[in-house]
Amino acid sequence: MVVFAQFTFDTDRLVLNKDQQVVPLRPKVGQLLHFLLARPHQVVTREALLDALWQHGEFRDTALTQSMAELRQALGDDAQQPKFIRTIPQQGYQWVCPLVQPQRNRHRALFLALLSAIILAGGVVFGHISQPVSKPVTEQVILPALTILPLTNDTGVAANAWWGYALNSALTTRLQSDYQLIPAAQLIKGQNSKQIELILSRQQQRYVLTVSTAQQQRKIVVEQLDMGFEEVAEQVIAALMLLPDGQSSAVMQSDLIASQDYYRGLQALDEQGNKLARAYFEAALIQHPQHLAAQLELARIAWQQGELGQARRFFADMDLTAAEPAIQVRYHLYLAEFNKALGHYEQAQLAVQQGLNLAQRHQLLEQLATAYQLQADLSWLSQQWEAYSKALNSADVLIGSHTLGYRDAQRAFYLANPPAAGPEAKRLLDLSRSQQVLQRTVRIYRQSPQRNLLARTLFAYGQNYLVPVTESEPSLLEALEIASDLGDDYLRKQILTYLGFYYIQLHQGEKALAYLVQADPDPQFVPQYELHWLLRGMAIMDGALNRDGAPGLTTAIKTFEELLGWEKVSTITAAHANLMLGWSLIKQGELARAEEYVMRAQGVYQQLGLVDTLSYARYTRMYIHLQRGEARRALALLPVPEQASHLELLYGAAAAWLVQDHVLSEQLSEQLAIRPNSEALLNQLTGIRAAPKPSFDLASVMLDKPYSVYCQSSWAL
Template identity: 45%
Template sequence: MLLFRQFRFDPERLALYRGQTAISLRPKVAQLLNYFLTHPNQLVKREQLLNALWQHGEFREAALNQSITELRHALQDNAKSPIYIKTLPHQGYVWICAVKADSNNKRRLGVKAAIGLVAIALLGGVYSYKSVSIPPAQLQEKAQLLIHPMQNHTGVQANAWWGYALEGTLRERLKTSFHLIPKSQTPDYLNKPEKVPPQQLVLSIKPMQQRYLLQASMAGRHAQVLVEELDNNFIEIADKLLDSLTTNTSRSVTKLNKVNGLSDYYRGVQALNEHGPILAKSYFEAALTQTPDHLPSRLELARIAWGQGNIQLAKHYFNGIDLQTAPYTLRARYHLYLGTFQKVLGEFQRARLSAKNALVMAEQSQHIELMASTYQLMADVAWNTLQWQDYTHAMSAAHALIGSRSFAYSEAQRSFYLANPPAAGPQQKNLVNLSQSKKVLEGAIQYYRQSAQRIELARSLFAYGQNYLVPVSESESSLLEALEIAKESGEQYLTMQVLTYLGFYYIQLHQGEKALYYLEQVALVQAFKPALEQLSLLKAMAYMDIGLTTNRHTALKRAQQLFESLLSIDTTSDTVRANVTLLLGWVALKQGEIDKSQMLTNAALEAYEAGGLSDAMSYAKYTQMYIYLLRNEPDKALKLMDLDRDKEAHLMLFYSSVAAHLTNDEQLFVKTQEMLGKLNNSQALLDQLERFKYQSQGDAKLIAELLDAPYSVYCQSKWILE
C-alpha cells in the first residue's frame, strides 16, 4: 500500500482510498496514478506516459490530457497551486508529494518496483505487466480488427439476419484476441484512408446448388465454408471459419450454448437496424416466447416500448430483467438504456445513477463504445441540470475514447441550445468541434446510404442537418430526409426529435408559420416532460416570430400567453424559466413597453448568472444595451460591454459601436466596428452603422427605425440562405 497525505493506494488492485472511502477511478486513471507514485520527484515527460500507457491510438494526446484532469479532480488538486502533480510547461509532470510504503507492504512494494507499472490499454482492455519474466507477446497491445457486415448475395433480403448472427458470434470469439472496432465506427475507418488501417474481416455469402457458399478473408488468409441452410448453425460455422483464418492466433474457446429463439433475436436486430422497431418488435417477442429469460430480447423490447410511448410496458420489461448472471456488457447496456429512459422522463438524478452504474460495467468489460455512450448520457444529464463542470468532463472523456464522433451525434443535438435560444450552455464551448463532426457525419451518411442500415442513416442525417457549418440548403434536405425515414420506420421518438428541431430550424429562418406546421405534428405522451416543455417553448417562439416579422398583434398575444403559461407551471425548469423571461422582454420591447422589457431582461440576466449560463447572459446584456440606447443613455450601455468575452457576439459589438459613436469615442467606435467586420454575416449591421453615423443623435424613434432590435437576428444566428 502506498501512502500520500490522506490517501492510500493499492497498486495491485489499482484502488484509491481517502480514509475508509474508496475513490472511483477509471482503470486508465488509476494506472496513471500508479505511474506517478512509482516515479515520485522525477520529471515524467509526456512522451514517457504516452509510450507507457497509450502506445497506440489516434487520440493519445487527448486521452492523456483527460486522464490528468480526472486524476487532479479525484485528488482535489489545483493545477495552478498543485499539491500532487506539478506541470512543467513544454517538459512534463512531476509528482511533488511525499510517498511512503505501508510497513506491512514493503516486501510487496519491492516486488512491484521490480515489475514496474500495470499497463491497461485504453482501447484494448488487456492487463499486461512489464517484467522480464513475461513473454514479449503478452506485452503487445491487441491488434485492431474491423469486422465488415456480411455481404448478402443470396438475392433474399430476409437472409440478412444470419449475417448479424454470424458477426455476433465472431465478435464473441475474437474479443479476447483483438481490439474489435465498434460497428458504428466503420464509416470513420473507411472514409479516412490516411489512417493506419486495422486488420479487416470481410464476409460474403452467395447461393450454390441449393446451398450457400460463405467466403471470408482476413490478414491475407481466405476461407470458404459450404452452408446447408441458414439456421442456428452460425456458431458452428463461425468456429470453422476461425480455424482457417486464425491458425496462429489464440482466441476464446468458451463454449457458446445454443439458445432457443436466437434466430428470432438476430432477425430482430437486423430489423431494428434496417427497418425500424415495428418489425423488430415481433421478432424479439417471438424470441421471448421460446426463451422467456432471454435478456437481450427483453432489453430491446424495453427500449422499443418507451420509444413508442408505452411507458408502463417499458417499465415492465426493465423490471423483469435479472442481471445476477448477466455478463458485464449486457449489464452496461441495461443501465445505459434505463438511464436514457429516465432522462427522457425528466428523472435526471436517477438517470445520473444509472449512467454511473453503466460506466462501471462498461469499464469492467472494457467496451469502449459503451463507455463513450455512457459518458454522453452523463453529459446529457449534466446539461439538463446545469452542471457545467460535469458536462465538460463527460464530453472530454467521450472525446478521448472515440474522438470527434462523440460530438457528431450528441453535441449536434445540443448545439442549437448553445448558440441560440432556447439558450443554455457552459462558457467553455471549445469542445464543440463542429468542423470535425461535419466530416465524420459526411462519411457516415455516405457509408449508410450504401448499406441497408436506414435507421443509422436517419440519425446521421439528423445530426448533419443540425451542424451550423452545413449550408442551409443542405441542412434542410437532410432534416426532411431524416424525418421521412423516421416516420416510415415507426421510430416515434426520433420522429418527435426531428419534428421539434424542424420547428426551431424554421424559427431561425423567420418562417414561423412553417415552424408551427411541423411543431403541431409532434405527438408526445405526458410522461416525456422535458420534451413537452421544449415543445411548448418552441410553439411560443414560433408565434413570437410571426408577430415580430409581420406585426400581427394576435400572434404576439398568443406568444405572450404561452410564455406566461410556462412560467405558471411549477415544474418548468430553471433554464426554460430564464429563457421565457427574456423572450417576454422581447415581446414587451416590440410592443413599446420599455420599462416592462427592462424589468424582465434584468430578471433574465439574474437567472442566467445564477445558473451559470454564460452564453445566454450576453443575450440579456445586449438587450439591456439596446434599451439604454433607446433612452439615450449610451454611457450605461458601454458599462455592459466586455470586448474580450463577447468578441464574437454580433449585437454586443454592434450596440457598442453605436454607443461609442453617441459618446464621441471615435477610437472605440473604430475598434468595435473592425471587430464586427471580422465576423461572418456582419455586413448588414455594418451598413446600418454607416447610415446611423450621418443621422441626428439621441432620437429613440430613429434608433428603433435604423438599428436591428435584439430579437431581429435571434441571438446571432450565423445561417445564410444559399
C-alpha cells in the same frame, strides 16, 4: 511450475490451471503471465513488455492492453482492487500475489507411489513379467472429415482475432471424438471435408458470429468476447447440427431459436425500425422467457413508443444476478436513457455511473465509450460544464485510441453527439470533422439496407451548423420521411421538434409551427414537452415580430406565460421563456415589464455560466436603455470589447456616439468591423452618425432589434 493462490502455472508449456482445471490462454497471454511471474513485485514498464513480447506490428500497444485485460479476466482479477496485477500509473505493471514454491520431495514421493501402483496393477512383480493377454481385433471406425476454417475478423479491431483462436480450440476439443479434424493448412484441394466458416462482426454494440457450412448459415449474438468459449462452441455445434440427434438438448435448441429471433430484432432496429424489431424480440421471449437481452430491447422500445408503464415493468422485473457483464452495463445505460427522456437527470446520472463502472471493470470498451457520451449529454442538460467536458473528451480519446473499430466508432460518436440546438459555445465538437464523417456515413448507409441508421445520420448531418441550407434542409426532411415510414415515433418527434427550431432560425415561423404541431409531445417526457412549447411560442412570436400589429403576439405572450406557470418547467427553459417574453413586450412598447423579464433570464444565465445566452439578455437591456434615451446606462452594461457580441458592440458604439464619446464609438466600431458578417450593422452606425446631431429617435428606428438577430438569423445565417 509456479504456484500462486489457487493457480498453478506450467512455465514450460505455458499452461494455467485453477483447482486442477485448465484455464484457456492464448499463447501471447501465457507469455505475458510468464514474464510477470519471473519478476514478482517488480514494476515492469509497458515498454519492457512491448520490447519483450511485441517487437513488431502496427497495433502493439493495443495488443498489450487487450492481452492484459484477458489475463486479468482469466485470473478473476479486478484492476481497481487487484489481487494479482497492479497498474502503476505512468509506470507499468507489478505482480503483487505471493508465489509458493512447489514441494518437490513430496511430489517425487507421490510420483514414485503412483508409479509402483501402476506397475503392480499391470502385473509386473519383482523377478516376474506376466504374459500379455491377447485382445480381439476391433473394426476401425472411419470418422467423417471436418475442417474448422480460421475465423474471419470483421470487427475492425485486430486484437479481437485472439477470440477466434480460442473458439477454434474449444470446437476442436468438443468435436475431435466425432470427426477427423483436418487443419485448414493441410486441406488438399478437392478433399471431401465438411468445412465450417466463422465470421465475427459487430452490430448494435454486440458481436455477431456468423457460422456456416456449404448447406446452411446461422447467426449467433455474442454479448461480449470473454472466456466463455465452450458455451459459444456448443451454440455453434447446435446451430449447425454437427452432432448426432440427442446430443444437443431441447433447451439448447430452444435457446438457439430465441437467439435467431434476437439477432433478427437487432437487424430490424437498424433497417426497419422499432415496430418490426419488437415482434422479433417478443418471439425470442416466447422461446426463452428469461432472455434478458430481448427484455432490455423491449423495455427501450416500450418507452420510445410512449408505453412508460410497460417499460418500467420490464426494467423492474429483470433479474441481473447471473447476467453477463455486457447485459448489466446495457441495462444501466438503457435505464439512464429512459430517465433522461423523462427529465430525471439525477437518477439518470446514477444509472450511467453504475454502467460506466462495470464497463471499466470488465474492459467493455465500446460500452464504456457510450457511457461517457451519455454522461456528457446528461452533464450538458444539467449545465455541469466541467463534467461535460471531461466525459466527452474521455469518449473522444477512447475512439481516437484505435482500441475500437475506428471508423465505426467515429460514426457512432458523431451520431450520438450532434451540435446542440442553440448557440452556446461550450459544445466541444469539431464541426468540420463531424461534417466530413457524416457525409461519408450517409453514402455508406445509402448503399445498405440500414434505413434507420440512414435516418439518424441525415438528422445529425442536418443539425451541423457548417452544412449549407441547401443540404441541411433536404437532409432533415428525408430523415423525417424515413422515420415516419419505419414507424419510429420517438425519432420522428425529435426530428419534428428540431425542424421547428430550424425554421425559426430561417424566420419561417408558420412553417416551423406546422411541424411543431405534428410532434404532439407527451407531457411525461418533460424535456421534450417544455422545449416543444417554448419553440411553439417562438414560432408564433417570430411571425408577429416581423409584422406590425400582428395579433399573434398576444398568443405568443400567452404561450410563454403558460409555460412559466407549468410546475415542471426547468430553470433553463424558464429563463428562455422570460427572455422571449421580454422581446415580445419590447415589440408592444412595454419596456418596464420587458426589462423585468429579461433581468430574470440574465440572472439564470449568469449563474449557470451560459456566456452566449447571457449576452442576449445583456444587449436586450442595452437596447431598452437606448429606447428610453439612457445611453450611459446602456454603456454601463457593455462587457470588455474583445468579449462582446455583435449587438453589444453595435449598441455600445451607438450609445457612445449619442453621448458624444466619439473615441469610444470608433473603438467599438473598429472591433465590430473585424468580426465576420458585420457589414449591415456598420451601415446602421454610418446612418446614425450622418445625422446633423445625435438622435435617440433615429437610433431606435435604424438599429436592429435584439430579437431580429436570434441565432444571427437576420444577418449571418
